[in-house]
Amino acid sequence: MRSHPFVTLDVFTARRFGGNQLAVFPDAQGIGDAEMQALATEFNLSETTFVLPPADPANTARVRIFNRVAEMPFAGHPSVGTAVVLAQRGHGAEGRLRLEMIAGIVEVELWRDADGRPAGAAIGAPQPLSVGAALPVAPIAACAGLAPEGIVTVRHAPTLAADGGNPRVLVEVTEAALAAARPEFGAFRQAVEALPELGGRLSLYLYRRDGAGLRARMFSPLTGTWEDPATGSAATPLAGFLLHLSGAESASLDILQGVEMGRPSLLRTTARRTPEGIRATVGGFCVPVLRGEALL
Structure with a gap:
C-alpha cells in the first residue's frame, strides 16, 4: 500500500470555510491517471490537483487538474491554491512561479502576509481571450x-x-x-x-x-x-x-x-x-x- 500526502485549502477567501475548496497532492509521482481521477471523485470537490516535476526545468512544476469526472486543461482556483502550497514548500522565493498545464504555462505572482508567509496569488490565464x-x-x-x-x-x-x-x-x-x-x-x-x-x-x-x-x-x-x-x-x-x-x-x-x-x-x-x-x-x-x- 502506497501513502501520498495531501492538503486542502479554501481558495479566494481570507477566512476558513469560505471560498472554494481544493485538494492538492504536492508530490504525485507514482499516482496513475486512473488513480488521480478516482481520488478527485473521492474528494468530491470541484477540483483536485496533482503536482509533478516539470517537463522543462525552467518551470516550477507540472500540475494536473481533475474535476469529479474528467481532467481539465486549466482552472483558476486550483492554480492559485496549488501555487500557494508550492510556495509553502519553498518554491518561488523570488515571488514568481511557472506552472505547466495542458492549456499552457500559467504565470504566478505570489502574495505574502505581513510576516512574509505565502498567503495568496495572482495567476495569468494561459491563453489570450x-x-x-x-x-x-x-x-x-x-x-x-x-x-x-x-x-x-x-x-x-x-x-x-x-x-x-x-x-x-x-x-x-x-x-x-x-x-x-x-x-x-x-x-x-x-x-x-x-x-x-x-x-x-x-x-x-x-x-x-x-x-x-x-x-x-x-x-x-x-x-x-x-x-x-x-x-x-x-x-x-x-x-x-x-x-x-x-x-x-x-x-x-x-x-x-x-x-x-x-x-x-x-x-x-x-x-x-x-x-x-x-x-x-x-x-x-x-x-x-x-x-x-x-x-x-
Whole structure:
C-alpha cells in the first residue's frame, strides 16, 4: 500500500470555510491517471490537483487538474491554491512561479502576509481571450431556471468565451434573476443536444453589476458541480470579455461569488490588451484547512 500526502485549502477567501475548496497532492509521482481521477471523485470537490516535476526545468512544476469526472486543461482556483502550497514548500522565493498545464504555462505572482508567509496569488490565464458564439436567450435562461426576461442583453447576448480551454457561457442577469437562479439539469442536457456550438459541454457564469464590481454565480451540473463558490477560469474570460466590449486598454474588477452558497469568495481580476490579444489575471487569498494522506 502506497501513502501520498495531501492538503486542502479554501481558495479566494481570507477566512476558513469560505471560498472554494481544493485538494492538492504536492508530490504525485507514482499516482496513475486512473488513480488521480478516482481520488478527485473521492474528494468530491470541484477540483483536485496533482503536482509533478516539470517537463522543462525552467518551470516550477507540472500540475494536473481533475474535476469529479474528467481532467481539465486549466482552472483558476486550483492554480492559485496549488501555487500557494508550492510556495509553502519553498518554491518561488523570488515571488514568481511557472506552472505547466495542458492549456499552457500559467504565470504566478505570489502574495505574502505581513510576516512574509505565502498567503495568496495572482495567476495569468494561459491563453489570450477567445470569444465564441452568441447563444439564444431562451434555452440559456431555462438552464438557470429563469424566465428570458431575467437575462440582460443590452450589452451582449449570452456568449461563449475562454482563455484556457474551458469555454464558459457569460450571461448578464438582473439582480432578482441572480438571486433566484437554480440550475436545471434537464435543461442543461437539452441545451447541449440542441446547440452544437457548445461542443457537448456547458458551464454558465451569471453576473450582475454591483457598484464598481460584480456579483456572480457559476453552474456546471454536467461535470458534477451543481454550483461553484469561486471560478477563476470563468472570472478571467469575463474580465477580458468586458474589456473587449468597453474598448478600454486595461481594467481591474473585483468579483464577489459564492454568497448564495454561504461560501463568499473574492476574485480580483485584471485585463489588458496585448499584441497577442486580451490577457487576464485573477488573484485571491487562501486558507489551509486539512492535511492527511491517501492510501493507494
